[in-house]
Amino acid sequence: xxxxxxxxxxxxxxxxxxxxxxxxxxxxxxxxxxxxxxxxxxxxxxxxxxxxxxxxxxxxxxxxxxxxxxxxxxxxxxxxxxxxxxxxxxxxxxxxxxxxxxxxxxxxxxxxxxxxxxxxxxxxxxxxxxxxxxxxxxxxxxx
Amino acid sequence: xxxxxxxxxxxxxxxxxxxxxxxxxxxxxxxxxxxxxxxxxxxxxxxxxxxxxxxxxxxxxxxxxxxxxxxxxxxxxxxxxxxxxxxxxxxxxxxxxxxxxxxxxxxxxxxxxxxxxxxxxxxxxxxxxxxxxxxxxxxxxxx
DNA sequence: TAAAAACCCTCAAGTGGCTATAAGGTCAAG
DNA sequence: CTTGACCTTATAGCCACTTGAGGGTTTTTA
Numbered sequence: 001x002x003x004x005x006x007x008x009x010x011x012x013x014x015x016x017x018x019x020x021x022x023x024x025x026x027x028x029x030x031x032x033x034x035x036x037x038x039x040x041x042x043x044x045x046x047x048x049x050x051x052x053x054x055x056x057x058x059x060x061x062x063x064x065x066x067x068x069x070x071x072x073x074x075x076x077x078x079x080x081x082x083x084x085x086x087x088x089x090x091x092x093x094x095x096x097x098x099x100x101x102x103x104x105x106x107x108x109x110x111x112x113x114x115x116x117x118x119x120x121x122x123x124x125x126x127x128x129x130x131x132x133x134x135x136x137x138x139x140x141x142x143x
Numbered sequence: 144x145x146x147x148x149x150x151x152x153x154x155x156x157x158x159x160x161x162x163x164x165x166x167x168x169x170x171x172x173x174x175x176x177x178x179x180x181x182x183x184x185x186x187x188x189x190x191x192x193x194x195x196x197x198x199x200x201x202x203x204x205x206x207x208x209x210x211x212x213x214x215x216x217x218x219x220x221x222x223x224x225x226x227x228x229x230x231x232x233x234x235x236x237x238x239x240x241x242x243x244x245x246x247x248x249x250x251x252x253x254x255x256x257x258x259x260x261x262x263x264x265x266x267x268x269x270x271x272x273x274x275x276x277x278x279x280x281x282x283x284x285x286x
Numbered sequence: 287t288a289a290a291a292a293c294c295c296t297c298a299a300g301t302g303g304c305t306a307t308a309a310g311g312t313c314a315a316g
Numbered sequence: 317c318t319t320g321a322c323c324t325t326a327t328a329g330c331c332a333c334t335t336g337a338g339g340g341t342t343t344t345t346a
Binding site: 045048052053055056057066069072075076077078080081084085087091092094095098099101104105106109112114115117118119121123124128130131142 | 188191192195200215216219220221223224227230231237241242245247249252258259260262266267271274
Binding site: 002003004014018034035036037143 | 321322324325331
């Protein structure tokens with residue numbers, strides 16, 4: 001099948017497929033005489049796998065690791081479990097960060113005072129006075 | 144004060160300060176004869192404000208809007224409230240996405256089966272079979 | 287006083303996961 | 317034989333920085 005058909009079947013765009021190819025996530029397909037890419041079923045399987053991983057917000061690096069593990073199907077699956085566990089850790093860390101963030105934002109919202117003038121607005125004052133640390137990247141690759 | 148002192152006082156790096164200057168978030172300071180930047184208290188106030196906004200994961204665009212509103216202190220503060228409300232909406236949308244994601248990941252984790260071989264691993268099978276949509280960007284500028 | 291360390295400067299490129307644009311080649315239908 | 321739908325490559329943009337190269341200046345130390 002041609003790239004457009006593959007894209008439709010997997011629910012992504014042609015550019016995304018070419019991007020995955022450059023990234024080494026998807027193997028290079030055969031080309032016809034017009035230099036068009038021609039794909040087979042196993043490309044679609046692999047692409048769907050990748051898209052499912054992306055839907056779960058795994059990074060390309062995580063996906064690459066998974067694909068490598070799958071290329072040795074007789075190995076133990078512990079590393080797969082570990083990878084997933086680790087990824088869940090990323091997601092949960094990010095959730096905790098955002099919940100903390102939300103409560104700070106709600107506190108700030110309370111401070112407004114509805115004074116009608118920006119110079120007296122409790123929100124602006126709060127933003128000027130807060131002493132907050134920026135969350136350091138490291139516990140999560142999620143934004 | 145010089146850029147390094149400002150950076151220490153605000154808890155960020157020299158490069159970040161120069162970046163904010165290029166972005167138009169922080170006004171250009173005076174220079175000495177060696178072309179070094181020299182900052183005053185109002186620069187520090189403004190930089191701390193920006194860093195606090197960033198700690199609350201506001202985008203540069205949101206911060207720019209806030210700074211513009213603050214430059215007209217006698218205007219009504221309703222737009223400030225609106226901006227914050229809107230930003231809280233972004234954060235809450237992202238939290239909902241990640242909670243949904245977490246439950247999907249936990250389901251996947253259950254499926255492992257601990258068969259010890261990758262080829263029979265329920266996680267890998269789940270990732271191959273899932274039919275998930277990727278969350279569309281639009282409700283949030285958060286990653 | 288001179289060397290070394292610590293600071294400052296600009297400019298350019300890299301990060302991640304795409305998306306968008308430009309400028310062109312190929313193919314089937316009318 | 318032209319129109320439109322496909323395909324190709326290459327390049328730039330997004331966001332908020334971070335890293336690195338390749339310099340110049342100032343402060344500290346021997």
